[in-house]
Amino acid sequence: MSKKYLMTPGPTPVPEDIRLEMAKPIIHHRTKEYQAIFKEATEGLKKIFKTSNDVFTFTSSGTGAMEASVVNVLSAGDKIIVVRGGKFGERFGDIAKAYGVEVIAIDVEWGTGPKPEVIKETLKKNPDVKAVYTTLCETSTATVFDIKSIGEIVKATDALFVVDTISGLGADDFENDKWGVDIAVCGSQKGLMIPPGLAFCSVSEKAWKAVETSKLPKFYFNFKKYKKAWLDMDTPFTSAITLVIGLKKAVEKINAQGIDSVIAEHNSQARAFREACKAIGLTIFSKSPSSGVTGVNMPNGMNADDLIKLLKTEFGVTFAPGQEHLKGKIFRCAHMGGIDREHTIEAIKALEMALSKSGHKFTIGAGVVAAEKIL
Amino acid sequence: MSKKYLMTPGPTPVPEDIRLEMAKPIIHHRTKEYQAIFKEATEGLKKIFKTSNDVFTFTSSGTGAMEASVVNVLSAGDKIIVVRGGKFGERFGDIAKAYGVEVIAIDVEWGTGPKPEVIKETLKKNPDVKAVYTTLCETSTATVFDIKSIGEIVKATDALFVVDTISGLGADDFENDKWGVDIAVCGSQKGLMIPPGLAFCSVSEKAWKAVETSKLPKFYFNFKKYKKAWLDMDTPFTSAITLVIGLKKAVEKINAQGIDSVIAEHNSQARAFREACKAIGLTIFSKSPSSGVTGVNMPNGMNADDLIKLLKTEFGVTFAPGQEHLKGKIFRCAHMGGIDREHTIEAIKALEMALSKSGHKFTIGAGVVAAEKIL
Numbered sequence: 001m002s003k004k005y006l007m008t009p010g011p012t013p014v015p016e017d018i019r020l021e022m023a024k025p026i027i028h029h030r031t032k033e034y035q036a037i038f039k040e041a042t043e044g045l046k047k048i049f050k051t052s053n054d055v056f057t058f059t060s061s062g063t064g065a066m067e068a069s070v071v072n073v074l075s076a077g078d079k080i081i082v083v084r085g086g087k088f089g090e091r092f093g094d095i096a097k098a099y100g101v102e103v104i105a106i107d108v109e110w111g112t113g114p115k116p117e118v119i120k121e122t123l124k125k126n127p128d129v130k131a132v133y134t135t136l137c138e139t140s141t142a143t144v145f146d147i148k149s150i151g152e153i154v155k156a157t158d159a160l161f162v163v164d165t166i167s168g169l170g171a172d173d174f175e176n177d178k179w180g181v182d183i184a185v186c187g188s189q190k191g192l193m194i195p196p197g198l199a200f201c202s203v204s205e206k207a208w209k210a211v212e213t214s215k216l217p218k219f220y221f222n223f224k225k226y227k228k229a230w231l232d233m234d235t236p237f238t239s240a241i242t243l244v245i246g247l248k249k250a251v252e253k254i255n256a257q258g259i260d261s262v263i264a265e266h267n268s269q270a271r272a273f274r275e276a277c278k279a280i281g282l283t284i285f286s287k288s289p290s291s292g293v294t295g296v297n298m299p300n301g302m303n304a305d306d307l308i309k310l311l312k313t314e315f316g317v318t319f320a321p322g323q324e325h326l327k328g329k330i331f332r333c334a335h336m337g338g339i340d341r342e343h344t345i346e347a348i349k350a351l352e353m354a355l356s357k358s359g360h361k362f363t364i365g366a367g368v369v370a371a372e373k374i375l
Numbered sequence: 376m377s378k379k380y381l382m383t384p385g386p387t388p389v390p391e392d393i394r395l396e397m398a399k400p401i402i403h404h405r406t407k408e409y410q411a412i413f414k415e416a417t418e419g420l421k422k423i424f425k426t427s428n429d430v431f432t433f434t435s436s437g438t439g440a441m442e443a444s445v446v447n448v449l450s451a452g453d454k455i456i457v458v459r460g461g462k463f464g465e466r467f468g469d470i471a472k473a474y475g476v477e478v479i480a481i482d483v484e485w486g487t488g489p490k491p492e493v494i495k496e497t498l499k500k501n502p503d504v505k506a507v508y509t510t511l512c513e514t515s516t517a518t519v520f521d522i523k524s525i526g527e528i529v530k531a532t533d534a535l536f537v538v539d540t541i542s543g544l545g546a547d548d549f550e551n552d553k554w555g556v557d558i559a560v561c562g563s564q565k566g567l568m569i570p571p572g573l574a575f576c577s578v579s580e581k582a583w584k585a586v587e588t589s590k591l592p593k594f595y596f597n598f599k600k601y602k603k604a605w606l607d608m609d610t611p612f613t614s615a616i617t618l619v620i621g622l623k624k625a626v627e628k629i630n631a632q633g634i635d636s637v638i639a640e641h642n643s644q645a646r647a648f649r650e651a652c653k654a655i656g657l658t659i660f661s662k663s664p665s666s667g668v669t670g671v672n673m674p675n676g677m678n679a680d681d682l683i684k685l686l687k688t689e690f691g692v693t694f695a696p697g698q699e700h701l702k703g704k705i706f707r708c709a710h711m712g713g714i715d716r717e718h719t720i721e722a723i724k725a726l727e728m729a730l731s732k733s734g735h736k737f738t739i740g741a742g743v744v745a746a747e748k749i750l
Contacts, residue, residue, distance in 0.1 A: 004400065011401050011616060022617075023398035025379065026386045026570055028693055059572050060595065061434050061612035067595045098594045189613065195401055197434050197572045197615035217592065219473045220435065220442045237436035238564065240572035240615075241386060242397075318403055 004316040007347050009139050009167050009293040011189040011196055012337030014246070018194060021249045022242040029241050035233035037248045042230075044251030045200060048169060048192075048259050049184055051176035054203045056226040057247075059240040062166040062187030065199035067095050068221035069133070069162045069183045072203075073210035076100035078130045081122055081159075083114045083145070086138035087323050088164060096133070099216050104129065110326065111286045111295070113138075113145040120153045130210070131160035131182075136168030140323040142295035142332055143286040144172045148179045155180035160207055166190060166199075170254065171266040171292030171336035182207040191266075191292060192254075193337035194246040267291040269335040269344045272374040276348045276367035280355065285330045292336035295322070297329065299360050304331040307354055314357075315350035341375050379691040382722050384514050384542050384668040386564040386571055387712030389621070390628070393569060397621040404616050410608035412623045417605075419626030420575060423544060423567075423634050424559055426551035429578045431601040432622075434615040437541040437562030440574035442470050443596035444508075444537045444558045447578075448585035451475035453505045456497055456534075458489045458520070461513035462698050463539060471508070474591050479504065485701065486661045486670070488513075488520040495528045505585070506535035506557075511543030515698040517670035517707055518661040519547045523554045530555035535582055541565060541574075545629065546641040546667030546711035557582040566641075566667060567629075568712035569621040642666040644710040644719045647749040651723045651742035655730065660705045667711035670697070672704065674735050679706040682729055689732075690725035716750050 006013050027034055038057075045055050058064050070092070074080065078101050082093040085108035093103045104126060108114045114134065123129055132154050137144050147163055154161040160182040165174055169184075170191020176184050182204040189196035203211075203223060211223055219225075225236035254262050270291040274284050277296050285295035298304045304321060305328050311317045322330040333347055348367045356364060381388050402409055413432075420430050433439050445467070449455065453476050457468040460483035468478045479501060483489045489509065498504055507529050512519050522538055529536040535557040540549055544559075545566020551559050557579040564571035578586075578598055586598055594600075600611035629637050645666040649659050652671050660670035673679045679696060680703050686692045697705040708722055723742045731739060 006401065006403060008403050010613065011403065014401050019398045019400075023394045025394075026381065026389050028381060028383050028386065028695075029571075031693075059434065059436050060439070061610075061615075063612040064435070064595045095594045098597075099592045187613070189616075195615065195617040196404075196613045197618060217474045219470045220439045220596075222473075235436075237438040238385065238562070238571045240436075240570065240618075241564075242570040242617075243572060243615075318406075320403075 005343050005346050006318050007333045007339060007343060008318055008320040009190060009332060009334040009336070010187070012193055012334055012339050014194055015338050018246050018249045022246040026241060029239045030234065034241065038239065038244055039233045041244055041248035041251055044248065044255050047255050048251060049176045049202050050174065050178065051202045053176065054227060054230070056201050056203065056223065057235060057244065058199045058221065059197065059237070060199045061196060062185065062199050063091065064221060065185040065187070065201050066092060066164060068201050068223065069185050070095050070099060070101065071216040071218040071221060072223045073160055073183070073207055073214050074099070074101050074130055075213070075215035077102065079104060079126060079128055081106060081119065081129050081132045083108065083134040085112065085114065085141065085143065086110055087140035088138055088166070089135050092133040092164065110141045111143055113143055113288045114150070116146060116149040116153055119150055123153065123157050123159060129159050131162055133162045136163055136165040136174055137172050137290040137292050139167040139293060140326070141286055142290050142293045143288050144168065144290040147174070147181070151179035151181060160210055167292050167336070168290065170259070170262060172290055173263060176202050188243060188247060191336045192247065192250050194243060194250050197240050197243045198247060263291065266335045268374055269339065269341060270294055272371035273333060273335060273344055273348065275374055276371040279366040279370035280352060280362040281360065293332050293334045295330045295332050302358060302360065303328045307331060307358060310354045310358065311350055315354060317347050317350040344375070345371060380718050380721050381693050382708045382714060382718060383693055383695040384565060384707060384709040384711070385562070387568055387709055387714050389569055390713050393621050393624045396624045397617040401616060404614045405609065409616065413614065413619055414608045416619055416623035416626055419623065419630050422630050423626060424551045424577050425549065425553065426577045428551065429602060429605070431576050431578065431598065432610060432619065433574045433596065434572065434612070435574045436571060437560065437574045438466065439596060440560040440562070440576050441467060441539060443576050443598065444560050445470050445474060445476065446591040446593040446596060447598045448535055448558070448582055448589050449474070449476050449505055450588070450590035452477065454479060454501060454503055456481060456494065456504050456507045458483065458509040460487065460489065460516065460518065461485055462515035463513055463541070464510050467508040467539065485516045486518055488518055488663045489525070491521060491524040491528055494525055498528065498532050498534060504534050506537055508537045511538055511540040511549055512547050512665040512667050514542040514668060515701070516661055517665050517668040518663050519543065519665040522549070522556070526554035526556060535585055542667050542711070543665065545634070545637060547665055548638060551577050563618060563622060566711045567622065567625050569618060569625050572615050572618045573622060638666065641710045643749055644714065644716060645669055647746035648708060648710060648719055648723065650749055651746040654741040654745035655727060655737040656735065668707050668709045670705045670707045677733060677735065678703045682706060682733060685729045685733065686725055690729060692722050692725040719750070720746060
């Protein structure tokens with residue numbers, strides 16, 4: 001098997017036409033040519049976020065934009081609610097604490113999402129809460145949260161609603177404006193199918209009001225600097241030119257197909273993969289599985305990391321391991337960004353062969369059959 | 376003229392083999408394959424910095440690493456010296472002020488460097504100064520500063536010595552360890568000839584001691600997180616994989632030739648360009664010209680931006696404009712990174728033709744002759 005299949009939830013495979021576009025001779029960023037590219041990339045991104053709010057592009061990993069969503073709207077001593085149901089929810093809390101912000105944690109069992117009524121009660125009990133931070137798809141548990149319902153609750157309060165969509169955007173349903181999201185954070189290397197290195201924040205009017213009173217120190221991630229530079233269709237600090245050129249091409253491709261159709265496609269791959277797993281005797285980790293990534297429990301006694309190694313070395317398929325206490329217990333397979341139907345079928349075929357080789361008993365081919373019925 | 380020549384001080388042209396290396400199918404960053412690449416890139420970078428200190432890679436523009444050099448070693452209320460002799464020296468001061476750090480500015484005329492004895496006196500008068508921030512090559516004025524002499528002065532005090540080498544490294548002489556630099560800041564898109572998107576900090580033992588007492592809030596740029604991740608040959612947040620792959624290739628090329636030889640080559644291009652300018656009746660803006668970029672004064676009555684436009688549209692050569700109050704008064708031509716002898720000669724030829732077309736009187740060809748004598 002000479003082809004290699006990267007099935008990790010970030011980076012996802014970068015389509016060849018995007019890679020070649022980025023490989024052209026570099027251009028300067030303070031030119032009309034680049035301004036037009038940056039403008040198109042940003043406008044295209046807004047369609048994917050489903051927002052008419054400002055959307056800013058940072059040169060950073062997704063965590064940089066998470067930090068931006070904290071330092072631009074809060075002051076030391078402020079109180080926020082953070083939903084922690086996996087590694088990335090916890091990160092919001094860690095960032096806030098590093099800046100002297102008080103965190104009310106709502107801990108949910110890994111693999112489940114927060115109950116909207118718990119958020120409602122917590123907001124009621126703490127009317128001074130400045131913002132609620134949560135996640136669209138918690139990558140570490142492959143779980144999608146009910147952002148729409150939480151949004152309705154937060155919208156009715158003075159608190160801001162901040163959502164990490166890093167691994168959900170482009171795979172799970174997301175409606176920035178309809179769902180009342182004040183800041184949506186995203187990264188480039190997942191649903192947007194370009195290499196890592198860019199991160200984004202959408203910023204609502206309500207969020208801009210909080211920016212005015214925020215006292216946390218900031219410079220590189222200061223929203224106001226990005227807003228001012230956007231008037232010249234530029235970033236305040238040197239743009240990651242090649243990545244923005246890739247972004248422009250990627251959002252063009254996504255919007256040409258239509259974001260809803262793209263989401264439906266990844267959703268069908270995710271369903272196909274889940275049904276395939278069930279057909280070969282595996283169970284799904286998450287109680288609210290994402291369309292962007294699936295976490296799969298290991299059959300009794302098998303170690304997920306051994307299986308991942310076998311899949312990579314013998315079958316050329318790269319899955320992601322479980323994180324923190326899930327290490328060795330689950331493997332994760334992504335369905336977003338540059339991952340298509342062919343990848344999904346190949347991954348299932350390889351998974352069947354690797355499991356069979358590892359001694360797991362099931363009807364060979366049952367996974368592929370189950371998946372093909374859906375795809 | 377079908378070929379295009381990008382002669383800007385960042386981005387500089389990215390060599391084709393580096394572009395193609397980055398265009399290969401993307402790999403995952405938490406793999407042995409990537410760890411080896413990241414390790415080689417970092418070790419190669421240390422040779423270019425001439426340091427045995429830690430060198431960390433951030434996904435950000437150079438400004439992000441400038442911010443890192445402030446937030447990791449200082450606390451609010453600390454006092455620092457900032458040399459301001461151009462746009463980028465001023466930025467250090469702006470970052471520090473945003474974090475509540477007191478700035479003692481040493482303002483020097485644009486186009487000149489700071490006098491080491493002024494820094495010595497200022498340190499003497501202010502023994503509580505925590506750090507001195509300055510620039511190797513002030514890109515906005517194309518001026519190289521005497522970092523070696525300043526380093527000797529700062530080394531003898533308790534203050535840290537922080538140097539922005541963003542547009543100097545790989546073109547102007549720089550000796551991180553010998554010159555007593557505690558933190559050197561750099562970016563990817565200049566002497567290192569890859570696209571923008573990565574930034575670097577070298578961190579000395581003396582700087583690490585300051586890290587231990589620093590109270591400024593930080594998360595994304597926290598040195599300690601990068602140090603910890605380096606034990607696994609990784610970055611704490613998703614690496615900008617393709618750019619790091621490009622970096623590995625670039626530092627390999629630079630070190631294969633030898634950093635001193637690379638610097639000598641760019642230095643000879645810079646001298647050739649300066650002599651060419653003089654031969655056609657132009658004068659050099661800086662009193663201490665850098666080998667990475669040259670700023671050139673316009674002849675009486677001519678506007679630099681008009682010349683830049685003509686050069687770009689009719690001759691395919693892109694120069695950079697003057698910044699702030701130098702706008703329209705100077706143009707800047709770079710000599711670093713992917714810019715080679717051929718580019719330099721082509722730029723001079725185009726400059727002669729454009730000047731002639733604009734009515735400037737001189738002996739056509741005199742610039743090329745002067746340059747070829749040096750090259």
